Amino acid sequence: MYPRTRGRRLRETEAIRSLVRETRLSPSELVYPIFVIEGEGEKREIPSMPGNYHFSADMLDDEIGELKGLGINAVLLFGVPGIKDAFGSEAYRDAGVVQRAVKSIKAQHPDMYVITDVCMCQYTDHGHCGMLTETGRVENDRTLEYLSRIALSHAKAGADMVAPSDMMDGRVGYIRDHLDENGYKHVGIMSYAVKYASAFYGPFRDAAGSAPSFGDRKTYQMDPANSDEALREARADIREGADIIIVKPALAYLDIVRRVKDSANIPVAAYNVSGEYAMLRNAVDSGILGEDAIMESLISIKRAGADIIITYFAKEIARKLRRE
Ligand code: PBG
16 A cells, blocks of 8 residues: 555645745845935835835935845845936946945945946946947947946945846956955855846836837847756856856746756846736736735745845735744
8 A cells, every 4th residue: 555645644734834845935035126216305106016116315214124124134226327328427436326325225224235236228328238339239348347347336335246237248257356456355246147138127127217229138138048058157157256146037937047056056046027026016916816926926936946036026025924
């Protein structure tokens, strides 16, 4: 005879289910993305991402306090500048929108871990992630100089970690050298190593005003049909000195999260992006799906192998975990 009912016995009550549960989520594994804008006294809801806001730097104190109260210890900052130009020069200005936000968070909450997105697309007038040639091609190597300048200005403002999301080749090593040479060896790099050219970034591009004015990002972001390429990208960034690598998006790429996790020997973060947020948010808010769909989705990302989840649901999930 063989035991026919083992599965059932381990599902009998919540006590035994939680005893044998293989995957758990904790607020301390979540990173909350925050959009900072110019101005003062501003806190405005982002229409395409209900429940998320644009903040001016002076309005971050309460938000960070709330996050800490929920057990969320890390934020990822995105800047929405007032001015754009061909060089994205607002991105590396010492008094730029992100730099001011980092300083104000660190002054009030030195224990909040501050990660800054390093990219040019919000800052360039053409909306591409790098410098362009006269014919409109993104110039990889010239862009590296700008990215490392942006990263250094974030480090100077007090960022704990920089997160290059531009997908230029060689930028992790370039940024690492630049930070080291300038006395910022202690500042980490969380690289968007595996970033797909995805339609799920739509609401973010609205929120950040970063949609390209012509063309698309397919020459520097990855083809959704590829999986081996993800391992090559991850390996390159690890070799160049990334401390953490990101797979992005998350939900349509759980197989990639698993493959990258199995092959990488450093922490892997999955970015549950704006379109994934909007999709679930709308389905739950309109009653098409029950709200448990949110926890189920995040647990699936963890189960796939993510050590860290970057998510716009961070506060909501942390509240739910607290209630349980
Ligand atoms: C900037 C950047 C993007 C996202 C993070 N950093 C957009 C893009 O590549 O167009 C997307 C995040 C999200 O959708 O939540 N390069």
